[in-house]
Amino acid sequence: MSEEEFQALLNFFKCLANENRLKILGILADQERSVEELSVLLNLKAPTVSHHLAKLKELELVQMHVDGNTHLYHLNSKALEQMNKDRFTPRQMAALTENVSSDAWEHKIFKAFLDGEQLKAIPAGRKKREVILKWLINKFDIGVKYSEKEVNGIIAKHHPDVATLRREFIMNKMMEREDGGGLYWRVEDKSII
Amino acid sequence: MSEEEFQALLNFFKCLANENRLKILGILADQERSVEELSVLLNLKAPTVSHHLAKLKELELVQMHVDGNTHLYHLNSKALEQMNKDRFTPRQMAALTENVSSDAWEHKIFKAFLDGEQLKAIPAGRKKREVILKWLINKFDIGVKYSEKEVNGIIAKHHPDVATLRREFIMNKMMEREDGGGLYWRVEDKSII
DNA sequence: CACCTATTTCGATTAAAATCTAATTAGAAT
DNA sequence: ATTCTAATTAGATTTTAATCGAAATAGGTG
Numbered sequence: 351m352s353e354e355e356f357q358a359l360l361n362f363f364k365c366l367a368n369e370n371r372l373k374i375l376g377i378l379a380d381q382e383r384s385v386e387e388l389s390v391l392l393n394l395k396a397p398t399v400s401h402h403l404a405k406l407k408e409l410e411l412v413q414m415h416v417d418g419n420t421h422l423y424h425l426n427s428k429a430l431e432q433m434n435k436d437r438f439t440p441r442q443m444a445a446l447t448e449n450v451s452s453d454a455w456e457h458k459i460f461k462a463f464l465d466g467e468q469l470k471a472i473p474a475g476r477k478k479r480e481v482i483l484k485w486l487i488n489k490f491d492i493g494v495k496y497s498e499k500e501v502n503g504i505i506a507k508h509h510p511d512v513a514t515l516r517r518e519f520i521m522n523k524m525m526e527r528e529d530g531g532g533l534y535w536r537v538e539d540k541s542i543i
Numbered sequence: 544m545s546e547e548e549f550q551a552l553l554n555f556f557k558c559l560a561n562e563n564r565l566k567i568l569g570i571l572a573d574q575e576r577s578v579e580e581l582s583v584l585l586n587l588k589a590p591t592v593s594h595h596l597a598k599l600k601e602l603e604l605v606q607m608h609v610d611g612n613t614h615l616y617h618l619n620s621k622a623l624e625q626m627n628k629d630r631f632t633p634r635q636m637a638a639l640t641e642n643v644s645s646d647a648w649e650h651k652i653f654k655a656f657l658d659g660e661q662l663k664a665i666p667a668g669r670k671k672r673e674v675i676l677k678w679l680i681n682k683f684d685i686g687v688k689y690s691e692k693e694v695n696g697i698i699a700k701h702h703p704d705v706a707t708l709r710r711e712f713i714m715n716k717m718m719e720r721e722d723g724g725g726l727y728w729r730v731e732d733k734s735i736i
Numbered sequence: 737c738a739c740c741t742a743t744t745t746c747g748a749t750t751a752a753a754a755t756c757t758a759a760t761t762a763g764a765a766t
Numbered sequence: 767a768t769t770c771t772a773a774t775t776a777g778a779t780t781t782t783a784a785t786c787g788a789a790a791t792a793g794g795t796g
Contacts, residue, residue, distance in 0.1 A: 367560035376639025434631040446569025
């Protein structure tokens with residue numbers, strides 16, 4: 351979803367997120383009405399109604415035709431139904447996200463917990479720890495079997511608490527270990543496949 | 544549509560009529576996120592995100608579960624799709640109008656142009672004139688044929704400009720007249736049937 | 737052309753929402 | 767127990783939107 355489409359959707363909601371504009375649509379669904387009629391029915395002054403109608407017309411939710419010097423407004427029900435199609439499927443919703451840099455989060459964690467290749471601390475929160483573990487697991491090659499000593503050696507280059515990090519790898523299913531023995535290997539990340 | 548339903552619909556639109564809340568829904572459609580993650584992704588402070596999430600949760604558009612001391616939010620896509628069903632059919636739109644007193648307009652015209660049974664003036668605008676003509680046509684019985692003299696007599700009880708009003712009845716198809724002769728009769732109002 | 741009526745535009749005021757900082761709560765880790 | 771972290775709540779500020787009165791526009795009428 352492009353930035354323009356996102357803004358269009360947002361404007362649609364903004365337009366309908368008002369009590370009196372919603373009522374106007376309801377009234378016009380029944381029959382066409384002049385500005386003065388609407389202002390009487392809604393108990394608003396004409397300039398206010400005119401303001402609301404301008405917003406509705408901008409999105410083509412209503413249309414107007416001139417009769418004498420009164421402006422008669424009516425509902426554009428096609429535009430309204432059109433707006434309604436396939437709007438809230440999970441797929442459409444996910445498309446809203448394209449405007450957001452999804453890396454920002456990881457960058458913040460890196461900045462907070464890394465000093466170059468040095469891990470300053472092990473994040474306490476699960477989501478943060480996950481980011482760091484994903485970074486650290488890349489120091490291991492896929493398909494290679496490492497002894498516990500080798501694993502410790504690689505981790506130690508980045509942080510002294512080798513035991514905790516090694517255990518985290520196992521718990522997060524990022525590594526597996528041979529049943530009785532001391533051999534470890536990296537597991538492919540399912541979320542990347 | 545009841546007043547509560549109307550307010551519920553309005554709240555739904557208000558909830559989605561905000562750039563950051565819309566983005567939140569998009570982000571959560573992809574995966575669950577903590578408040579802090581969202582605040583980084585959206586470039587907002589945590590309290591602001593918390594505020595938005597509270598509004599979304601109130602309408603059950605998102606749901607939360609606790610993990611340690613982080614709160615993980617995810618999209619409630621069922622609720623979202625539910626909201627989307629049959630919302631903007633013309634029938635639903637017309638139902639919005641139930642809250643509005645549709646008589647207000649006619650009352651205003653009566654007050655402005657009638658003095659008891661006396662018509663103070665003939666409205667210039669079409670919509671206003673229509674209201675007065677509908678009131679005046681009720682002075683005639685359906686199924687009765689009137690001579691021009693009789694028509695004039697009845698109209699004259701309410702306003703002196705008999706010719707104009709008689710002509711208006713014909714133009715608005717509220718009365719018909721015998722081709723060559725001077726007999727008039729009231730036509731049933733299609734909009735009432 | 738002068739006048740009347742309906743609508744729109746303009747500017748100002750008021751009301752509502754979003755956002756932030758600071759303080760509070762709740763849970764986890766040391 | 768004390769400290770730390772994440773989230774929420776409270777209060778204040780800023781931003782945005784709604785509403786109105788006054789003035790301008792435009793079309794119709796005498």
